[in-house]
Amino acid sequence: MKKNSMLLTIISALLLILTACGSDKDGGKESTGTNGGEKPSFDVDFLSILTGGTQGTYYPLGGTFADLITTETGVKTTAEVSQASAANMTALQKGEGEIAFVQTDIAYYATEGTLMFEGQKIDSVSALGALYPETVQLVTLANSGIKSYEDLIGKKVSVGAPGSGTYANAEQLLEIHGLTMSDIRPQNLDFGESTDGIQSGQIDAAFITAGYPTGAVESLNATNGVYIIPVEADKAEALIAKYPYYAKDAIPAGTYGLTEEVPAVSVGAMLAVKKDLPEDLVYAMAKAIYDNTDKISHAKGAFIKAESGLDGIGIEVHPGAQKYFDEVNN
Known part of the structure; x- marks a missing residue:
């Protein structure tokens, strides 16, 4: 009887250990996240x-x-x-x-x-x-002489890669100002290439659709004062009427060293x-x-x-x- 009792005790103990191990393996719980609680396991x-x-x-x-x-x-x-x-x-x-x-x-x-x-x-x-809002920023240098969309005519302007979001924004904003890509000399550059090109004088301006402050524009402003070409209220309203996914926006004074707020538009x-x-x-x-x-x-x-x-x-x-x-x- 004693031997049988001891054997049963050993078997019971082994079963408890195996059950606990199985629970740890298959219970689907791991360490806790910063919000507290346990994190579930995923098949990814x-x-x-x-x-x-x-x-x-x-x-x-x-x-x-x-x-x-x-x-x-x-x-x-x-x-x-x-x-x-x-x-x-x-x-x-x-x-x-x-x-x-x-x-x-x-x-x-x-x-x-x-x-x-x-x-x-x-x-x-x-x-x-x-x-967050992504502001369409038309960037140039403060001493470039470019103060409006009309001043872009004949200029080298970065409009992003063909088919990119920035390209679509550039095309639509030019359109609302009575311009097309044919009125400018479009350059297909990314943000870093755009600001480098402005700094070196290879291009005159660049469309940059991104949340402000944008790193590339901040870097440019650190060496050259920048100017953001505004989108006036009537043009913003016309743009939104045709393309309702835009919203009015503004780049606050102090951003990129700007002395006053600049009206703009944004997408999400x-x-x-x-x-x-x-x-x-x-x-x-x-x-x-x-x-x-x-x-x-x-x-x-x-x-x-x-x-x-x-x-x-x-x-x-x-x-x-x-x-x-x-x-x-x-």
């Missing part, structure tokens, strides 16, 4: 955030978002340099990334298959959330994701970003809020993100 090992050039706003914010997602979900996430909005939508469609920064207008064109996406409709991408910046990402993962990603906006050091972090996370989005919202915003805004 790695995420890539497609941003833009290193001197824009997307790239530094992308690095912060990657850190937040990694910390809060346990899924290793990195920010990648890219050609920004239009290229990012195409890259998501091709499976070259899982998350991407994109302008709200470009996301709409892509999912509708219009303008630069004519015949190339993007159908595998949905929205994670809105971020947003995050897009692959539709096939798991709902629980996208929910966790949205929560990681919008619950931790106090950890965003960039000036645009002040605009990123859960309560405005669906503002200006004209494409389908991922169910995981929709679940998050429904919870926090209801």
Whole structure:
């Protein structure tokens, strides 16, 4: 009897150990995030955030978002340099990334298959959330003599890559001022190349669509005083009437050393994701970003809020993100 009792005791102990090990392995829980609580496991090992050039706003914010997602979900996430909005939508469609920064207008064109996406409709991408206004900044030097859109005629002007968000913005703003690409000498440069070109005298002005303060423009202003060409109220209103995804904006005095506020227009910046990402993962990603906006050091972090996370989005919202915003805004 004693031997049987001892054997039963040993077997029971072994079963308890095996049960505990199985629970640790399959319970789906890992270490806690900074918000407290346990992080669920996901069937995704790695995420890539497609941003833009290193001197824009997307790239530094992308690095912060990657850190937040990694910390809060346990899924290793990195920010990648890219050609920004239009290229990012195409890259998501091709499976070259899982998350991407994109302008709200470009996301709409892509999912509708219009303008630069004519015949190339993007159908595998949905929205994670809105971020902040992206101001269309027409930059030149303070001593260039260029003070208005009309002064651009015959000048070398960077308009971004063909098919890019910046290119579309440049084309539409020129149009509303009675100009076309034929009236200027368009140059297809990224933000860093644009400001380098202005500094060296190779070009006269550049369209830069990004959240201010934009790194490339700050760098230019550090060596040469910059001037931002204004969009007057009547032109802004005409632009918005034709292209309603624009909004009136203003670059505050003090930005880039400006002595007074400059009227401008903006579109929205947003995050897009692959539709096939798991709902629980996208929910966790949205929560990681919008619950931790106090950890965003960039000036645009002040605009990123859960309560405005669906503002200006004209494409389908991922169910995981929709679940998050429904919870926090209801």
